[in-house]
Amino acid sequence: MRVTSSVDGVARRWYSHRYNRPDLYGLAARLGWLPRPLRLALARQIGRLAPRLVPAERAAIRETLAQFTNATGSRLDALTAQAFVDFAMCFSDLVSTNRQPRVQLAAYVAGTEGVERLRGLTGGFISLTAHVGNWELAGRLLAGQCARPTHVVVAPEEMKELERWVRRDGEGVRFVTRSRPTVSLELVAALRRGEVVAVQGDRALGGRGDTMISFFGQPAPFPMGPFLLASAVGVPLVPAFCLLTAGHRYLVKVAEPFTVRRGDEEKGVQAWGALLEDIVREHPTQWFNFFDIWNPFNR
Amino acid sequence: MEAEKVLEELKDIMVERLKFDPSRTSELTLATVLPKGMEGSLGLDSLDFIEMSMAIEERFGFVIDESQELETHFESLGALVAYVTLHMTER
Numbered sequence: 001m002r003v004t005s006s007v008d009g010v011a012r013r014w015y016s017h018r019y020n021r022p023d024l025y026g027l028a029a030r031l032g033w034l035p036r037p038l039r040l041a042l043a044r045q046i047g048r049l050a051p052r053l054v055p056a057e058r059a060a061i062r063e064t065l066a067q068f069t070n071a072t073g074s075r076l077d078a079l080t081a082q083a084f085v086d087f088a089m090c091f092s093d094l095v096s097t098n099r100q101p102r103v104q105l106a107a108y109v110a111g112t113e114g115v116e117r118l119r120g121l122t123g124g125f126i127s128l129t130a131h132v133g134n135w136e137l138a139g140r141l142l143a144g145q146c147a148r149p150t151h152v153v154v155a156p157e158e159m160k161e162l163e164r165w166v167r168r169d170g171e172g173v174r175f176v177t178r179s180r181p182t183v184s185l186e187l188v189a190a191l192r193r194g195e196v197v198a199v200q201g202d203r204a205l206g207g208r209g210d211t212m213i214s215f216f217g218q219p220a221p222f223p224m225g226p227f228l229l230a231s232a233v234g235v236p237l238v239p240a241f242c243l244l245t246a247g248h249r250y251l252v253k254v255a256e257p258f259t260v261r262r263g264d265e266e267k268g269v270q271a272w273g274a275l276l277e278d279i280v281r282e283h284p285t286q287w288f289n290f291f292d293i294w295n296p297f298n299r
Numbered sequence: 300m301e302a303e304k305v306l307e308e309l310k311d312i313m314v315e316r317l318k319f320d321p322s323r324t325s326e327l328t329l330a331t332v333l334p335k336g337m338e339g340s341l342g343l344d345s346l347d348f349i350e351m352s353m354a355i356e357e358r359f360g361f362v363i364d365e366s367q368e369l370e371t372h373f374e375s376l377g378a379l380v381a382y383v384t385l386h387m388t389e390r
Contacts, residue, residue, distance in 0.1 A: 181334045182370045184345035185352055185363075209346050225346060232349050 032096030036108075039096065040089050040248055047088030051081060057290035058084075064293060067216050068284045082285040086244060090134045090288070098137050102144045105137065110249035117254050118145050118238070124191035125257065126230050126237045130202035130276055133286045134250060138242030139198045141252055143172045150196040151176045151187060155203075184229065191233045199226045201272055202289065206297055211266050213273045216280075220273075220294045227268040231260045237268065239275055243283050253279070305359075305380045305387070312354045317347050329377030337374075348373060355379075361386045 031039055051058040062080040065071065071079055097108060127142060127150070129135045136152075143150035149172050156179045176183055187197050204210040204221035209228075212219045230237050239255035255275055260268035280287050292298065310327055313319040319327075319341075332340040334348075343351070351373075352363050363369070372382035 178345065180370065181336065181343055181345045182348055182373050184349045185369045185373065188349060188352060207344065209344065228346050229349060232353050 028092055029095040029099075031092070032099070036093075036097065037248075039092055043088040043092040044085050047085035048081065050084045050088065054290070060291050061287075064287065064289070065284055067218070067294075068280055068287065079285055083287070086133075086285045087288050087290075089248065090244060090286070093134055094136055098134070098140060102140055105141055108137075108249050109141065110245045110247060110251055112252045112254075114254035114256070115142075115145060115252060117257060118142065121146075121236065121238070121257065122194070124194045124233065124235045125196055126191070126226055126235060127196055127198040128201045128226055128237045128239045128272065129198065129241060130200055130279075131288045132202075132241055132276075132279060132283065133243040133288075135200065135242060137250060138240050138252055140173060141242070142198075142240055142254070143196070146172075146196050148172070148195050149174060149190070150198055151190050153178055153183075153187065153197060153199040184225075187229060188233055191229070191235050197229070199229075201226050201269075202276060202293075204296055211269050213266075213270050215273050215293065216277060218294050221296065222269050222273060224265055224269060227260050227265040227272075230268070231262045231265055234259075237272070239272065241279055243279075243286055302380050302384050305383045306376065308358055309355075309376060309379060309383070312351060312358060316350050316354045317343070327376060329375070329380060331376040333373055333375060333379070355383060359383055359387060 031042065034042070058080060061083050062076060065079045065083065066076055069076075069079060093108070097105070127139065129138055139150060139152050152173060152175050154175055154177055156177050176186065190197055201223060203223065205223050205225075206221075209224050210221040211224050213222050214220075215222070226237060236257040236259045238257045241253045241255075243251045243253065245251050258268070258271060306327075306329065310319075310324045313327070314321045314324060327341075332338070333343045334340055335342040335344050356362055372378050
């Protein structure tokens with residue numbers, strides 16, 4: 001008998017924490033009226049306090065950053081603290097800045113790298129990103145560049161009430177919750193119509209849809225789904241990231257598109273992992289997975 | 300193509316493409332529920348449905364029209380047999 005997967009609608013959430021609450025999302029969103037510099041300054045203050053409130057997450061990200069950077073002692077402590085500060089700023093933007101009309105978002109972009117690569121793509125493709133920087137903003141900005149519908153695949157939120165703060169359809173962006181297994185048929189259809197599917201490729205799902213690859217020298221589970229979808233439909237994967245810069249504006253990076261042949265999906269995941277390592281080496285404190293990425297299911 | 304023949308072809312797909320245990324194909328009937336999360340289902344996940352839709356297109360020689368609502372057609376083996384049979388008849 002085949003191994004039954006727990007890919008879809010999985011009950012356990014190894015990345016969850018007790019501060020994933022609608023009232024906190026609402027509070028952050030209500031601060032959206034503040035001028036952005038002031039709001040981000042406030043976010044930084046909250047980010048400095050946060051590690052004391054979430055000691056397990058602090059320990060996990062500290063271990064992760066040690067693996068990413070080889071830092072120790074006070075240097076590692078500083079990186080750990082900065083990860084919470086960076087996260088607080090990106091989260092503040094997620095629930096406020098990101099919700100502005102797309103035409104206004106350009107003001108928050110300091111630069112782009114490789115966006116011209118999208119112009120050569122005439123058919124459907126999979127925009128592949130990770131929980132690094134302001135990933136959701138990357139999706140919104142690139143949807144504008146592509147001038148075609150973008151279907152953003154998201155995990156079912158633990159609490160339905162959270163969705164209103166982080167999901168907003170419109171302007172060519174449609175959120176697709178991975179709540180039903182047959183949702184994959186909708187994604188196949190979208191890609192065949194020449195549309196874009198945006199998906200995050202850094203959180204394993206805890207079933208046979210994961211594969212182990214080397215990530216910073218240790219085996220880590222990564223999801224195969226985006227790569228199986230790409231190979232099945234015959235569309236390229238386009239890695240894209242949105243990173244916070246020193247001036248608190250964003251750098252949008254689009255890497256070289258690549259294709260995956262049927263049967264070579266694991267090689268695709270490995271290539272993605274190597275690329276993700278490069279991005280994370282450059283921006284280690286913008287890695288926003290506050291759990292043990294190498295053993296996520298032991299939590 | 301007759302419904303019985305379609306069912307046998309779908310069973311073959313499940314063994315060949317979804318790695319279903321061949322010794323248990325006799326348990327698969329028209330009433331067998333497919334998607335994970337439904338009571339008594341085989342537990343097919345999103346990746347299985349991608350694989351299955353591609354295999355159906357290759358095996359039966361038609362393109363699945365995804366502009367339609369497909370969820371109900373993939374709900375059970377019986378629904379899927381009816382869907383495939385209908386398309387084979389229309390060809």
